[in-house]
Amino acid sequence: MDSILQGECIYLRRLERDDLARTWEWLHRPDVYERLGVNIPFSHTQQEAWFQGLEQSRDKIVLAVCRTEDDAHIGNVSLDSIDLRHRNARLSIFIALEETRGKGHGSDALRVLLRYAFEFLNLHRLWCKSDADDPGIVRFYERAGFQREGTLREHEFHGGAYVDKAVWGIVRHRNGVPE
Numbered sequence: 052m053d054s055i056l057q058g059e060c061i062y063l064r065r066l067e068r069d070d071l072a073r074t075w076e077w078l079h080r081p082d083v084y085e086r087l088g089v090n091i092p093f094s095h096t097q098q099e100a101w102f103q104g105l106e107q108s109r110d111k112i113v114l115a116v117c118r119t120e121d122d123a124h125i126g127n128v129s130l131d132s133i134d135l136r137h138r139n140a141r142l143s144i145f146i147a148l149e150e151t152r153g154k155g156h157g158s159d160a161l162r163v164l165l166r167y168a169f170e171f172l173n174l175h176r177l178w179c180k181s182d183a184d185d186p187g188i189v190r191f192y193e194r195a196g197f198q199r200e201g202t203l204r205e206h207e208f209h210g211g212a213y214v215d216k217a218v219w220g221i222v223r224h225r226n227g228v229p230e
């Protein structure tokens with residue numbers, strides 16, 4: 052597939068209704084909901100209402116991450132709070148299962164999402180939050196070209212304790228000039 056949504060080992064496509072049951076399972080896993088800050092539990096009915104809102108939304112898009120070799124849906128990426136005046140958006144990403152992580156799919160999906168956001172949607176800045184003290188996540192975002200812009204102290208409550216979150220940002224510049 053010759054598409055802006057095609058990466059080296061994955062491609063992105065719009066999340067479909069058939070993906071919802073799988074996504075429901077993934078988002079109820081602690082290693083996903085805690086890192087993404089998802090409020091659980093949510094019902095399938097609530098998820099269906101969320102999906103209907105998503106289909107109409109102009110400020111949010113969720114894309115399925117699919118492995119090119121077998122079309123398996125292995126995670127999701129999203130852009131939300133898309134602000135067309137200031138041309139920024141927040142991103143999130145997960146590769147669902149431990150056995151599919153650490154194989155380059157997440158980095159590839161993030162690269163494709165950045166290309167789509169900057170070159171197709173013409174956004175200028177993307178940002179996200181992560182655990183502040185997770186060295187793997189720090190490497191993941193730094194390798195993709197994000198800069199750590201600050202720390203939100205005791206911003207979220209996980210596992211019975213308040214935890215710091217890092218804020219990451221990436222801006223689209225060409226020859227040092229904002230685009």
Ligand SMILES: CC(C)(COP(=O)(O)OP(=O)(O)OC[C@H]1O[C@@H](n2cnc3c(N)ncnc32)[C@H](O)[C@@H]1OP(=O)(O)O)[C@@H](O)C(=O)NCCC(=O)NCCS
Pocket residue numbers: 082083086087144145146147151152153154155156157158159179180181182186187188189190191
């Ligand atoms: C973070 C995540 C998207 C990375 O995707 P991936 O396919 O595993 O990443 P890649 O194989 O492209 O790159 C591996 C790098 O990801 C980082 N990483 C972070 N958490 C990881 C995990 N649980 N397993 C493997 N790699 C992880 C490391 O920097 C690793 O590089 P290293 O080998 O030098 O340590 C994925 O691990 C994930 O979904 N984790 C849970 C949800 C999450 O943390 N989302 C981000 C919220 S801020």
